[in-house]
Each structure stands twice: as structure tokens, then as C-alpha cells.
Amino acid sequence: MVKTNHLHQNDSELYHDPVSYRQLVGRLLYLTNTRLDITFVVQQLMQFMVVPTVLHHKAMTRVLRYIKGTPGQGLLYSPTSTIQIKGFSDSDWATCPDTRKSISGYSMFLGDSLVSWKSKKQNTVSRSSSEAEYRALAIASCEIQWLIYLLNDFQVLYKHPALLYCDNNSARYIAANAVFHECTKHVEIDCHVIRERLNNKLLHLLPISTSAQVADIMTKPLEPTLFKNNLSKLGVINIHLPA
Template identity: 60%
Template sequence: MVLPPGFESDTPDQVCKLKRSLYGLKQASRQWNAKLTKALQVDGFQQSSADPSLFTKAVDNSFIALLIYVDDILVAGTDSKQIQGLKQMLDDSFKIKDLGQLNYFLGIEAIRSPNGLNLCQRKYTLDILQENGFLDAKPAKTPCSQSHKLTSTDGILLHKPEIFRRLVGKLLYLTNTRPDIAYAVQQLSQYVDKPRDTQLAAAHRVLRYLKGSPGKGLFYSSASQIKLQGFSDSDWANCTETRKSITGYCIYLGNSLVSWKTKKQATVSKSSSEAEYRALASTFCEIQWLIYLLTDLNIQCSSPIALFCDNRSAVAIGENHVFHERTKHI
């Protein structure tokens, strides 16, 4: 390690030997994760293969799940004594701070009740509205206009594109609890390279929509069934410039929404059936990942999982792969 400026030394070309990772170095996060993982595994925790940030431990009839985001940790379990022992172990190893019951985590507000858990980002939404001057704006009923389509040629280039990029980045994080704006934000995120005033106006439309319901979020019922079901859809050749289709899906665990996505497909589909079938494949991959995740949480999905699609041709291809020889390229 090169000596810091202002440090005087009699020996020329002297360097310092680095014996430990310092906070802020590129290697620090990796070293911290490796040390925390080793400490948890020594304590009997198993690292999930589906999500490396999830650790689980089953002892007799008790079960503990631990979720890590850098140095922020969520703990859930069935035995309070086991949880207290875990916190004591972490405090002995790393000197942690116990923040009590889950109320606020990474910008997400959690409200617990006997009926279930409600997640929202109300404070985060109000901060975005205040930063962009939309606290007193007139609310909009929808996040985007159905008739107007964005292009990379309409409008005037913005003099300060970083304003648009910062806004889209914050809206992307807001989709963690607001699936209703996922499609609108997906459309806006395609133009962060060279944004124009028309795209900024569309982003302001999303802010006006959020103004009408800043506290809207997700509710997870405590009486929900452990049953997965997925819904898949596709908009064929929606992009007027690339003619690529858009995949959209949502997956429910009982009556609770647990996964959703809106994303442009990587290739051009020659028919609506092909676009729908690609969306089915993406939804199936997500369902398979959720099955692995539930297995790590000691939850077995014994019943078949229903996957819904509104395209008969795509359903026929999914039921009979051999008969449709023209779908080999998919």
C-alpha cells in the first residue's frame, strides 16, 4: 500500500503492508460477506442455493430464517429463544445493534397485524415527490397514457440528463412494492442513455399517479394458502423501433403477490404465439426458482402449479413439444 500524502519517511520507496481489509476498499465487501457466512455456517445455518443471501436453520421443531443485505439483517423464526441466541452470537462476533421488531427496512415500511403483513414505501414515495416538486401536483388516474408511445426520436434532448436518470433509478426501486407502475417504468428505463423532454413528461405522469396513492403497497395475508400460481402475458411487437415483444408475468402464493416482471424480450418474435410462448418460458423459470426457495424454507409444494396463458397456440405448444416442429428455434 502506497504511503498517504504528507507522511514523512527517511527510507525512500517505503510502502505499508496491508494486514486486514479496510472499510471502503473493493475487497472489503467480499471479505465481510465471507466472514459473516463462515460464522453463520459454524453456528449451524445452511446457505440457500436459490438465494445466497438467505440462511436457514432447523433445530427440532424450531426454524429460523435469516436474510442479509450487506450489513443489514432480517431475522424470522418460530422460537424466540433461538432468535435470542442467534442475536447473542452475532453480537459476540460483530457487535450488532438490535433494532427490535421489523418496522422500516431499506426504505420499505412494514406494518404487522393479526391479519397479515403490509409492505409499502410511503416515505420513499413522498421523498421522490418532494424532490421533484410534485407534492401539490394534480393526481393522475393511470401511470401512463395508453395511446401515446415513447420513441427515441420525438422531442428535444435534455440539457441535464442526470435528472431523468436519477428519477428512473428511484422509480425502479419503488417497483419493489408497486407492481402497478412496473410497465411504465420499464418503458422509461429504455431511454436513460439519451433522454428527451417527452420521456421526462411521461416520468412526470408517473409521479402524478403516485401523488394520488403514495401509501399503496402489498398485503400478505396470514391465512393465505401455500399454493403457487402464475399468470403470463405478452405484447407482440410492441416496440415500434426494434419490433421486440414485452414479457409480463405475476406469480401468487395463495392470494398474495410474490413475484412480477415486465421486460422486453431479447429477440424478435415472428408471431404472437412465439412471443406468448417465450413469456411462458420466463414465467416457468421464475416459478421453478420460487419452488427452490420454498424448499429451502422447509415448504413443500405437493400440488401441481397452475400457469395461466390467454393464447391457445402457446398453450398447445407447451402441451405438445414434439408436434410443433417449427418451434425448435425457440
């Protein structure tokens, strides 16, 4: 996805065949089950299923060209990964030009293998970047708890805390602060969600630099070099290219 282009409603004339646009987006959505590299852009294209424009179709065509050029690209799972859940949570504040809602994204690893990922527009508008990050943390913590339940259902005992990385200092401070004050009262439910999991030792909330935040690829378009670096960190390889 072109980093400088921000898709929005009524950004150009209407596309002449909206039915084919919806069909293609539906196929791309199915493909995100294995191709995490298109998760964010498909989430963006889905916002315009009702009234797609020429620019929306152009952006989708770019995705199709990318997929055609990388048929051998996918996740590589190591046979020697440890049983340790690691999560990376991120958000892009007020990124939607139509609603000013933020985008939440997370990447969940079991050892060195990526097993779960998501890119989703938040349900409500956040009044600060910290609030947007905190809502993303709450969603990521719920995913961690579900993965632990899933491991237990598979008779894989998982007792030590998972690791959740966040690059926003304010969000981590709010999670550690037991006192609610006026500026956080409107996100009190999300505060309780993440604090309950922290107090129960379900997870540890750890800092990470923005440059090492691999969940960035789920929340915003990236420059080609940074995009490829993130893919390699997520365990994505192209079997058609030399090692």
C-alpha cells in the same frame, strides 16, 4: 401511462438535463420493489436512459404525479393464504416501435398474495404473437421453479404442481404437442424449457380469458378503469381510501 402514447427514440427534442432523468428513473426502479403498479412504465422509461427526450421526461413526470396522489397504496397480504403457487403469464407482441421486440410479463401468487412480478423486453424479435407468448411462458416457468426451490429452502414442502395461466391458445397447444415442426423450430429451446416442467409435473398450464389476465398490467398501458380492476385483483389497496 397514456394508452395511446408509445415512447420511442427521437420522438421529440432532447431533454436538457439527462442526469436528473437517470437519477429519477433509478429511484423509480427501486420503488418497483413494492409498487408493482409502476413496473411496466418504469421498464419503458429505462429504455431511454442514454438519450432522454422531452416526451420521455413528461411521461416520467406523470408517474411522479401518480405516486404523489397514491401514497397509501400497496400490497395487502392475507394471513390465511394457502400454500398454492399460481402464475399468470402474458406478452405484448412487437410492442417496441424501435426494435419490434415484445414485452414479457408475469405475476406470481402464493395463495392469494402476490409475491413476484416482472415486466421485461424480450431479448430477440418474435415472428408471431404465439412465439412471444411462448417465450413469456418459458420465463414464467423458470420463476415458478425458483419459488418452489425457495419454499423448500424455508422448510416449506411443496409437492403438488403449480398453476400457470396463459390466454394464448396457440402457445398452450405448442406446449402440449410433442412434435416439433418447421414453424416452431426457432423457439425449440423455449419449447424444451416449458415442456420439461410440464412433463415433470412441476406445473399445470391452464387457459384463461384475456379479460381475466392480470399480467396484462405488466405488458401494456391500460385504460384507467381496467388498470384499477387489475390492481384490485392483484391485491393492491389504498389504505387512505374508504373500504
